[in-house]
Amino acid sequence: MTESVVKDQPGAGRLAHASSDHPPVPRAKVGVVLANLGTPDATDYWSVRRYLNEFLSDQRVVDYARWKWQPLLQLIVLSKRPFSSGKAYRSIWNKEKNESPLLTITRAQTVKMTARLKALYGDDVEVDFCMRYGNPSTKSVLTRLKEKGCEKIVFFPLYPQYGSPTTASANDQAFRTLMKMKWQPYIRTVPAYFDHPIYLQALANSVQEAYAGLPTRPTKLVASYHGVPERYLMQGDPYHCQCQKTTRLLREQLGFSKEDVDTAFQSKFGPETWLGPATVKHVAELARQGHKHIAVISPAFSSDCIETLEEIEEEIRDSFMAAGGETFSYIPCLNDRDDHIEALLAVINNELAGWLPTR
Structure with a gap:
């Protein structure tokens, strides 16, 4: 990937034709960064x-x-x-590790992804994770990978659907870090992957496994996505369209009818109109319509977090039960499931094309 080096110390060496006082240069590698939202x-x-x-x-x-x-x-x-x-x-809170579940899960995803990529590419790849807000920061991780010799980096925001407040913000932060580097690594950002066949299969698998473990079948599956102001759609953000398409593709993968699956949006903040229907109100309306057992899944989240474990499992569940519902089944995010890791690996391998040998 770069000029040959003469080994001086583990992981570093002198350029073959450099003077003896030239600082050590790490062996060239490719970095892969899994980027999530963040946590206090x-x-x-x-x-x-x-x-x-x-x-x-x-x-x-x-x-x-x-x-x-x-x-x-x-x-x-x-x-x-x-x-x-x-x-x-x-x-x-994960009291055992004294950290948020989002951090625990993202680390677990990274450990599994490291094992998969090391098996394919050996020491030619370095894998790490960062958070857009909080720690480990985007700046610290990209800087560390650059110091380890990563001349090329695949930066992977873990959002299946593209959104300006999520995907674009994560990329912005990566680019801000590059702006201050004397020698920037080449960087590739990963596009939305909501329609990737392996991802959809993993999502469908999680629903089928959840349904198989329930004593009764839910009469409605609600796909709840994080909301954004409605005007974002009018301004060209594709998030709403990609969420709707995710629900349709998941429904088709499952072989469910249109009546079996609804799309809703959660986490409204501020006074303006947001995408709807609002999940917290929609589940209550389903209960009033006579649905006694519903299931809720969160296809916009790659990891369980406060929006799923607290908002859905508590606030949205309570709304359904208070309106007359009897059984509320939350289907966890894909987290570090093996089929999810395989889906993310397929996406990463596509972005590594030309940088590392095709696998």
Whole structure:
């Protein structure tokens, strides 16, 4: 991949024709970064506030003019919200590891992906993960990979559907890091993969396995996606269309009828109109229509997190039960399931074409 080196120390060496005082140069490799949303470092007020400040200051997430939004954020939102968010995080926190489930799961995904890629490419590849907000930061991971000799990096935001507040924001942060590097690695970003056949099969497998383990079959499967303001759709963001297509492709993969599966959106924030129907209201309406047992799946999330483990498993479940529902079945995200890892591996291998031998 680069000029030959004379080995001086493990993983590094001198360029073959360089002077004796030339600094060691690591052997050229390809890096793969799995990028997820992020998590606070702890559940106390200040840890949650730091995380929310970074998250809600991102203009991909809240795109109001900074002079309007920042006073509201700093003086009102961040005075109150860390208390409620901290309580929500405490209800799902991985106490054994003292970290959020999102961090635990993303690390587990990375461990499995490392094993898969090492088996294919040996020491020619380095795998790591980063968070858009919180730790490990995008900057720290990309810098570390560059120092390890990764001259080329596949940067993989773990969002099946492209969204400006998610995929684009993750890519933005990667590019900001590159902007400050004297010697930038070549970088490839991974496109949306919601329609990849192996991903859809893994998603269908998770539904079929969940249904097989239930005493009664749900009369409705609700695919709940994280919401965005409705105007994003009008401004050209493809997220809504890709969510709707994900539901259709999943339904077809399962062989379900249109009446068996609904699409809804959760996590509304702020006063403007968001994509709908809102999951929390939709499940209550299903209960009032006579549906006693429903299942909910979250195809926009690659890992279970506060939006699934707290919002769906608590708030949305409570809404359904309070309206007359009897059985609420949440189908976990694909997390580190082997078929999910194989789907992500297929996507990565496609992006590695020309950089590493075809496998």
